Amino acid sequence: MPKRVDHRERRALIADALMRVAAEQGLEAVSLRHVAAAAGVSAGMVQHYFRTRDEMMVFALAVVSERNETRVRRAIEALGATPAPRALLRAMLAALLPLDEERRADGRVALAFLAYTAVRPAVAAALHDETAALRAFVADRIAAGSPLVTEGRVDPERAAVGLLAVMEGLGIYVLGGHYPPETALAALDAQLDLIFGPEPPTRDRAGSARRRRSA
Amino acid sequence: MPKRVDHRERRALIADALMRVAAEQGLEAVSLRHVAAAAGVSAGMVQHYFRTRDEMMVFALAVVSERNETRVRRAIEALGATPAPRALLRAMLAALLPLDEERRADGRVALAFLAYTAVRPAVAAALHDETAALRAFVADRIAAGSPLVTEGRVDPERAAVGLLAVMEGLGIYVLGGHYPPETALAALDAQLDLIFGPEPPTRDRAGSARRRRSA
DNA sequence: CTCTTTTCAATGCACTCGCAATGTAAAGGC
DNA sequence: GCCTTTACATTGCGAGTGCATTGAAAAGAG
Structure with missing residues (x-):
């Protein structure tokens, strides 16, 4: 055949x-x-x-980002139509965190690729647009949803950079085994609290109301 | 001889x-x-x-963290005695960011080691204590210096986790060439603004007052 | 049928790797 | 003086690497 x-x-x-x-x-x-x-x-x-081996590598790298894209899309779709900006960002970033074994495996690969591309700048160029688009999207959602922005206490662009950096850094720490998933999620929620202001008391998730130790 | x-x-x-x-x-x-x-x-x-090669690797890893330790110590010493918590944290985290070529080179090595240890968990254990100590220190400084903590709007532990994650994530992005150093520093300052509240108008650095584009 | 194209498998080559083994020369200890 | 120890340098081995080459078998195309 x-x-x-x-x-x-x-x-x-x-x-x-x-x-x-x-x-x-x-x-x-x-x-x-x-x-x-x-x-x-x-x-x-x-x-x-x-x-060639490099061709295989490039393809695998594309697979990783495609998988992440799928995860994000599904997480957002699960929220229904017109979700609140904060909830949308939370779902999106949580989907990118290595919180289960599947994502941990992918995360390890992504981390290895990060180090790989740090030495091959040509391959890294493709990631720039991706990050830039993601940042613009996050900034837009922050601008649309945070009351602190209109008060002038939060700059959407910088907050977006910081929020994505938090996600990335938390991913690194979780992958390295420094934090358990709960701590990463708690830190993510805390970051969203900082950007969006304290959560109005809704009765959905535990959110950031209950405190737990973090190490 | x-x-x-x-x-x-x-x-x-x-x-x-x-x-x-x-x-x-x-x-x-x-x-x-x-x-x-x-x-x-x-x-x-x-x-x-x-x-053995592994022995060499472990030694090099120790060299990297020792260099970072030195950088942090010097940056803090340059602040004089009893610096304000926020200024101290800023100096410390900025010292860990890959903002010049020397630190970029070290950062690339550290990133490679990150991926390296992700597959060799035994080597990674030593890094846990380091991170934990760092986090405790940062949390302590936040608790001591942020008025938002006494207002109950910031949890020092989580803020410390987030702040370190921001630093780590920004480092990754700068290394990957996604952001220039200024953007990373601006995002770091913005994060400190979020944790410590808006800066009182001092006449030292540009801080977060002037806005620049970030990509 | 033949011929071509695609799909795979096997082999070989030139190279690099970590590491062990071996050799050599210099500085004490006696 | 010799003899041991330290500090290298050289060589070689077995394994693994990417990759090119070769070949074979199967499925259309004509």
């Missing part, structure tokens, strides 16, 4: 194996043979769908 | 070369031979002072 195969499917299969290897043993362990073994295929097949 | 050599000095020399290699080509390019070449010595000598 050689002729008729779905390239995207094969590449996805291989990328999946790559992610497993990278998550378990680090990016430096990602070799043609290891990935092939993890995928249960021959090394020749991997080479057939990715002519 | 074989007998009398300073081991610490030699190891520092080698670690220095390791840092250069890691900063320029990534941690995966750190091999006995590369490091030896960068240090201008033979591979045998490297092997003499570090019996």
